[in-house]
Amino acid sequence: MINIRDKGVEIWENSGKTTRIAIATLSIALVASLPFMGGTILNTPIASYESVLVYPIAMFVLMAIGLNIVIGKSGLLDLGYVAFFAIGAYTMGLLGTKTGLNAWEILPIGIAMSMFAGLVLGVPALKLRGDYLAIVTLGFGEIVRIVALNLGPLGRSEGIIGIPTPPPIFGVEYSFDSHRVYYWTLLIMILVAIWMVRRLSARRAGRAWESIREDEDVAELLGVPTFRYKIWAFVLGASVGGAAGVIYASKTLFIAPDNFTLQISILILACVVFGGMGNIWGVILGAVVLGYLPDRIRFLSEARLLVFGLVLVIMMNLRPDGLLPRKKREKAIPVKEKQ
Amino acid sequence: MIGNFFDQFWSLTFGGLSLGFIYILIALGYTLVYGVLRMINFANSEIFMVGTFATVIVVRDLFKFTQSSEYATGFRLWFILGVALIITMSVSGLLSVVVELVAYRRLRRRNSGVLAPLISAIGVSMVLAESVRIMTDSRPVASPRAMEKKFLGEFFDAGIRLDNTIIVVAALVLFFILWSFINRTRLGKAIRAVSMNPSAAKLMGIDIDKIVSATFLIGGVLTGAAGFFYVLKYENTGSSIGFELGIAAFTAAIIGGIGNIKGAFFGGLALGLLETYASFFLGTQWKAVTVFIVLVLVLYTKPSGLFGESITRTRV
Numbered sequence: 245m246i247n248i249r250d251k252g253v254e255i256w257e258n259s260g261k262t263t264r265i266a267i268a269t270l271s272i273a274l275v276a277s278l279p280f281m282g283g284t285i286l287n288t289p290i291a292s293y294e295s296v297l298v299y300p301i302a303m304f305v306l307m308a309i310g311l312n313i314v315i316g317k318s319g320l321l322d323l324g325y326v327a328f329f330a331i332g333a334y335t336m337g338l339l340g341t342k343t344g345l346n347a348w349e350i351l352p353i354g355i356a357m358s359m360f361a362g363l364v365l366g367v368p369a370l371k372l373r374g375d376y377l378a379i380v381t382l383g384f385g386e387i388v389r390i391v392a393l394n395l396g397p398l399g400r401s402e403g404i405i406g407i408p409t410p411p412p413i414f415g416v417e418y419s420f421d422s423h424r425v426y427y428w429t430l431l432i433m434i435l436v437a438i439w440m441v442r443r444l445s446a447r448r449a450g451r452a453w454e455s456i457r458e459d460e461d462v463a464e465l466l467g468v469p470t471f472r473y474k475i476w477a478f479v480l481g482a483s484v485g486g487a488a489g490v491i492y493a494s495k496t497l498f499i500a501p502d503n504f505t506l507q508i509s510i511l512i513l514a515c516v517v518f519g520g521m522g523n524i525w526g527v528i529l530g531a532v533v534l535g536y537l538p539d540r541i542r543f544l545s546e547a548r549l550l551v552f553g554l555v556l557v558i559m560m561n562l563r564p565d566g567l568l569p570r571k572k573r574e575k576a577i578p579v580k581e582k583q
Numbered sequence: 584m585i586g587n588f589f590d591q592f593w594s595l596t597f598g599g600l601s602l603g604f605i606y607i608l609i610a611l612g613y614t615l616v617y618g619v620l621r622m623i624n625f626a627n628s629e630i631f632m633v634g635t636f637a638t639v640i641v642v643r644d645l646f647k648f649t650q651s652s653e654y655a656t657g658f659r660l661w662f663i664l665g666v667a668l669i670i671t672m673s674v675s676g677l678l679s680v681v682v683e684l685v686a687y688r689r690l691r692r693r694n695s696g697v698l699a700p701l702i703s704a705i706g707v708s709m710v711l712a713e714s715v716r717i718m719t720d721s722r723p724v725a726s727p728r729a730m731e732k733k734f735l736g737e738f739f740d741a742g743i744r745l746d747n748t749i750i751v752v753a754a755l756v757l758f759f760i761l762w763s764f765i766n767r768t769r770l771g772k773a774i775r776a777v778s779m780n781p782s783a784a785k786l787m788g789i790d791i792d793k794i795v796s797a798t799f800l801i802g803g804v805l806t807g808a809a810g811f812f813y814v815l816k817y818e819n820t821g822s823s824i825g826f827e828l829g830i831a832a833f834t835a836a837i838i839g840g841i842g843n844i845k846g847a848f849f850g851g852l853a854l855g856l857l858e859t860y861a862s863f864f865l866g867t868q869w870k871a872v873t874v875f876i877v878l879v880l881v882l883y884t885k886p887s888g889l890f891g892e893s894i895t896r897t898r899v
Contacts, residue, residue, distance in 0.1 A: 368883045371882075376882065378623070379830065379833055379837075380882065387875050390868070394868050510709065547717060552709060553706045556703060556705060557685060557686060557707055560703035561703060564695045564699045
């Protein structure tokens with residue numbers, strides 16, 4: 245596995261600009277054409293293959309990229325990530341049914357709402373060390389669900405129904421069963437998220453996060469404003485979760501507190517850890533594998549969290565760094581000097 | 584509302600006290616392990632959950648109680664309660680030792696930091712919770728009532744119930760056994776030494792692995808006892824109660840100052856009472872929210888908890 249990662253990096257770094265563009269275009273085209281491969285071996289036996297591509301796979305990938313900023317890049321253990329997903333979805337649900345705004349107008353509002361929630365949670369919680377942060381975020385995730393379950397305007401356990409689909413954009417129609425269109429929309433969002441994370445990683449923010457992850461005290465002593473960068477990581481992670489939530493609500497047309505349980509937080513965490521904390525390609529691989537497998541192997545479905553638990557234990561014991569672990573720092577320094 | 588509250592003050596307080604003592608025992612499970620490893624034993628909540636099922640199985644299948652059978656009395660009652668308690672404590676204690684072996688030992692030897700063991704402990708707790716969920720079809724399980732919940736007397740018009748009394752007395756006894764064990768015995772001294780400074784303890788010839796196992800065993804035994812008391816009081820259980828009670832008990836441990844035995848005691852009491860009063864005013868559905876808000880407030884205003892141990896920077 246380590247060889248695959250190094251090989252990929254080697255090919256990428258040794259090729260010129262045209263080859264890079266060619267590789268990128270080809271891979272994007274390949275991934276974008278996945279909905280047409282339903283008849284092949286990839287097909288899922290019971291659930292519709294195209295809908296599986298949208299949820300869980302693409303949605304998990306997007307959320308895993310967001311959570312990776314928090315856990316993988318900065319080493320902050322967030323066990324309540326589903327809260328931001330829920331806040332995005334409920335923003336879409338409420339505004340979509342109560343006001344005339346459409347999904348594209350709500351998307352930035354949903355993102356802003358979840359970023360704000362990230363800030364509100366982050367300011368008290370990020371003063372704490374890793375394992376306390378884990379418990380506080382876990383509590384926060386449950387609180388958001390409980391509030392949705394008990395607050396009248398949020399529909400209590402019935403949730404919100406009749407959420408409108410997004411209006412056509414560039415002549416492309418969205419409807420309940422146009423899975424492909426949603427898949428491509430999510431793909432674009434995933435690409436934007438990847439671009440954002442890669443840009444940030446190469447800059448001051450990325451280095452600050454990495455130093456916080458490796459040793460917070462040393463980072464602070466060396467002048468990194470650790471608290472500010474931790475808040476940034478948290479809020480950015482929340483924004484991706486919120487965006488995923490908005491699209492999710494506009495796709496399913498119906499949301500209820502049951503869709504936002506702790507299990508989602510744990511599943512996304514499993515994607516990040518399984519793939520390789522801190523390495524965006526590893527995280528994507530992890531999300532694809534863990535999103536796809538339970539539907540491909542149907543007998544796992546009832547026991548799927550059980551199997552996830554086992555996988556987590558075994559993975560952490562055998563490969564604490566995941567399938568495609570992040571590159572070590574000593575390799576990154578010479579690359580930077582070349583630029 | 585306020586008048587009602589004062590009318591019911593003592594009966595609420597007795598209920599809150601027994602809940603508080605259940606929290607104390609679970610919180611001790613967290614705090615002991617934290618003291619030695621400086622890590623949260625995430626699976627402790629599921630050890631509690633398995634403990635409640637052990638009690639139900641003993642009462643229902645070993646002693647053949649059903650929902651309609653007669654209450655046990657006299658010697659037979661105490662025998663049944665004693666056997667159930669001991670079996671529950673042993674099951675939870677052993678499970679806790681296994682959890683340490685599976686989730687922590689290898690990673691601890693490799694010095695893998697804090698996140699990796701925490702995630703593998705989450706994995707173990709998922710395996711436990713999910714296995715039980717699948718075995719019980721996600722349904723709550725009622726425990727047959729072996730003991731009549733009679734009133735022993737009255738205190739300001741509030742009935743003192745037998746089950747609450749047993750919980751408070753037995754938990755106090757267990758707490759003082761633990762207290763003298765940690766402070767008086769050789770093994771207790773070794774546990775304290777490891778929690779103060781693991782490297783120095785190792786240099787003094789203390790077998791760290793053995794001490795860690797012993798700590799998990801004691802923590803599991805106390806958590807199991809909490810499971811027994813929970814079933815005695817509420818007479819039902821389910822695969823998800825570990826999560827609910829676990830996060831509350833953990834909050835209790837933090838309120839008191841985690842890693843600190845005395846802190847777990849007062850934190851548990853405070854939380855049990857607070858939660859009971861809050862449910863009275865706001866309704867039980869907001870109970871978890873209250874717990875969470877208390878947790879955040881305590882962490883924000885006094886990060887070291889009531890009895891010390893800075894938790895913002897415990898690990899150097």
